[in-house]
Each structure stands twice: as C-alpha cells, then as structure tokens.
Amino acid sequence: MILQNPARVIDHTLLKPDASADQVRNLCEEAVEYGFASVCIPSVYVPLATDLLYGSEVAVGTVVGFPLGYVPTAVKVFETAEAVARGASEIDMVIHLGAALAGDHADVEDEIRQVVRAAEKAKVKVILECCYLDDPRKQTLAGCVMNAGAAYVKTSTGFGPGGATLADVALLAQMVAGRIGVKAAGGIRDWEACRQFLAAGATRIGTSAGMSIVDQWRREQGL
Amino acid sequence: MILQNPARVIDHTLLKPDASADQVRNLCEEAVEYGFASVCIPSVYVPLATDLLYGSEVAVGTVVGFPLGYVPTAVKVFETAEAVARGASEIDMVIHLGAALAGDHADVEDEIRQVVRAAEKAKVKVILECCYLDDPRKQTLAGCVMNAGAAYVKTSTGFGPGGATLADVALLAQMVAGRIGVKAAGGIRDWEACRQFLAAGATRIGTSAGMSIVDQWRREQGL
Numbered sequence: 001m002i003l004q005n006p007a008r009v010i011d012h013t014l015l016k017p018d019a020s021a022d023q024v025r026n027l028c029e030e031a032v033e034y035g036f037a038s039v040c041i042p043s044v045y046v047p048l049a050t051d052l053l054y055g056s057e058v059a060v061g062t063v064v065g066f067p068l069g070y071v072p073t074a075v076k077v078f079e080t081a082e083a084v085a086r087g088a089s090e091i092d093m094v095i096h097l098g099a100a101l102a103g104d105h106a107d108v109e110d111e112i113r114q115v116v117r118a119a120e121k122a123k124v125k126v127i128l129e130c131c132y133l134d135d136p137r138k139q140t141l142a143g144c145v146m147n148a149g150a151a152y153v154k155t156s157t158g159f160g161p162g163g164a165t166l167a168d169v170a171l172l173a174q175m176v177a178g179r180i181g182v183k184a185a186g187g188i189r190d191w192e193a194c195r196q197f198l199a200a201g202a203t204r205i206g207t208s209a210g211m212s213i214v215d216q217w218r219r220e221q222g223l
Numbered sequence: 224m225i226l227q228n229p230a231r232v233i234d235h236t237l238l239k240p241d242a243s244a245d246q247v248r249n250l251c252e253e254a255v256e257y258g259f260a261s262v263c264i265p266s267v268y269v270p271l272a273t274d275l276l277y278g279s280e281v282a283v284g285t286v287v288g289f290p291l292g293y294v295p296t297a298v299k300v301f302e303t304a305e306a307v308a309r310g311a312s313e314i315d316m317v318i319h320l321g322a323a324l325a326g327d328h329a330d331v332e333d334e335i336r337q338v339v340r341a342a343e344k345a346k347v348k349v350i351l352e353c354c355y356l357d358d359p360r361k362q363t364l365a366g367c368v369m370n371a372g373a374a375y376v377k378t379s380t381g382f383g384p385g386g387a388t389l390a391d392v393a394l395l396a397q398m399v400a401g402r403i404g405v406k407a408a409g410g411i412r413d414w415e416a417c418r419q420f421l422a423a424g425a426t427r428i429g430t431s432a433g434m435s436i437v438d439q440w441r442r443e444q445g446l
Contacts, residue, residue, distance in 0.1 A: 017291045018320045018355050042293030044319060068240045070265035078301045096267060097241045132241045
C-alpha cells in the first residue's frame, strides 16, 4: 500500500481555453492547501500564479508549443524564455510530431535541447503525445528527451485523441530507467487510476482532478 | 444560383498535430490545381509552402496562439513576426478567451492591434471561438476586431467543442457590415454547407474538405 500523499507528485492543472484569472487564483489556493507539486496553467497567467505562490513550495508550471507542437523552434524558445522570465519553473513542451513521425529524430532532439537551454534552471517536461506513436518510436524519442537534458518525458497533452496509458508509462519508465522522470497526463480522474500510473512508473501526474484524487486517497488511508 | 467557383474563397487547411512535410507539399499542389485562396498550415511549414507556392496566386496562411489562445501577447506578436518573415501573408490568430469572457475587451482589442502591427502587410483573421461566447459578446468582440484593423473575423478554430454555425456567421456579417471579411471554419465538409455559409455572409471558408467541396460544386454546375 502506498502511504505517501499523492499530492506531492500531482501537477494541479487548468488548461481549458476559457480558463479565467479567477479560476487560476482558486487553483493556486487549492495547490497550497493540498500541497501539490505545481500548478500547470496557461502561460498568460504565469505572472499571476508567480505572485500568488511566492514563498510557497508549489512550483509554477506552464505549457509551450501546446497542444499541437508545430510552431517553429524559435517560437518554442521564445515562449520558454518569456515564461521563465515571468516566473515559471516548470515547462511542459510538445515535440514536433510531424518531424518525429518522419524520422527526423535529430531535429526533435535539437529542438528539445534549445528549449532546455532557454529554460535555464526550470525543469522541462517533454510531451511525446504517445497516441500518435508506435512503441519503437516512443522509445527512440524518450532517448532524445534524455540526451537533450530534459527533466521528464510526458505521455500526452490531454487534448489529443488518447491520453496516458499504463502500457506507455511502463514503456517510458523502463526506457529512462530512473535517469529522468516520467509524467503521466490525460484522463487520470481518480485515485485508483493515479495509483496504477504510479505503480507503472510515473513520477509525476498531470490532472485537473487532483483534489478529488487526494480526497479519495485520504479516505482510503482513514485520514 | 451561385456560379462563382468556391475555390477562390476557400482556405485549404491542414492543421492536424501530426501533419507532415509531405502532406503540406500535397496540399500546396492541390491548392494551385484547384485555385484555392490560400493554404492554412502549421507555422513550422511556412518556409516550405512559401517556396512551393512562389509565383502562384495561392497565399500562405498560418495560425498564431492556436488553438487555445492563452499565450501572452508578446508570444503572439513574436509568432506573427516569425511567420511573416518566413513568407506567410495570412495570419489566423486566436483571441485570449479568458480575457474576453472577463469583459476585458480593451485588452483583447489591444492584443489584436499588436498582432496586426506585427503582421505588416499580411492579412490578420481573428478567431473568436464562438462556441464559448454569447451573442452580445460576439458582437462586442467583432467590434474589437474591426477597431484593431484586422482583415477578417473568424468563427472557430475547428478544435473546440463547436465549429461554425450559420447563426454566428449571420450575426458577425451583420455586425461588420462589409467593412471586414467573415471567415467560417470548423465542420464545413460539403458544398451544400459551404453554399449556406456563403449565403449567410461568409466571405472566406476554412476547411480541409476543399477539394470535395469544389468537385461537388462542379458536378452541380455540370462542369
């Protein structure tokens, strides 16, 4: 039985297109109350969250090249530098799937490396959007993510036709073998799913259902 | 009966996250063959399409802040300048819905104005993502789009929970009264739908089904 509070590995996430400043304020309050690892929010709200979370242990995370991944590298680098300058310490970027599927892995790796450099001390999580990839491609790309110096490989944007799967998380965890983290995201709605993803090797969970997940875990623990 | 070939008002569109360079090449060939107004493609492929379409009458269009609209203004401006420098002459940008829904219309208008300025001679089409808005808001925002100097107001990204509706196009066309264009996009799959959107006041149609639309129109015309 897992005894650790799952809040410490949850990115408390709000990425809907109509997300409001008030919703981001609530999200930040909830993140402090529950002790989530981070908030993952639209980049326009990074300064707001940075102000609200100043002095807390909750990181400010945002997304880059999201969710389609096909802006030029120069734009991903600029977005990253802007986000970090405004206070973000975690960056979830999407790879260029078209290049990955064409086998241009060196280009994908180089782009990640440039984003990692622009992110400076911020952690970069690299979203593969696994629903578009076969297993050998996922493994190759996880290798690119490691080589390029990113902190996590991440399964999904949550906006694609498929979210995280246990098989993908197990595959990525085996591939990275503890050298970097594995973030599972997309469709993780309850503690039972969260528990299974952690058991499969995920070290971070992205979800907009973090509060109910932690509440369910607490009930299970009799807390 | 409309006799004009609808190809002249169609943006031949490929915006899937896994769009490949080969698919963009095909799209450009099709656009020349059919005489579409533009190709609307991921920004990473703008240089490729600009090369392929050099000397043709097909414009190169791309998307900015797409499809979620919540990157900071500085990022939309940078994306636009990059796209124009690489050859784009049409820019479809997404507004910041959170600001629009909070009533911060001056901020929305100012952002559009900055993108229009960065676009220089390129035409800017402003996507409202109408499925999130009530009618008074759509009218107010259409006013912002006109004030800010954009060339078109556009209904939808095609990635939201709802696409173009005839009622929205009629509302926007009445509001702009011919001073700027109206682009309908999202779910327009056949000539009958295209015909109805044009009759409702659309002056540009965004679709990935442009070829079958034109083929159906030709059959109707006995061509």
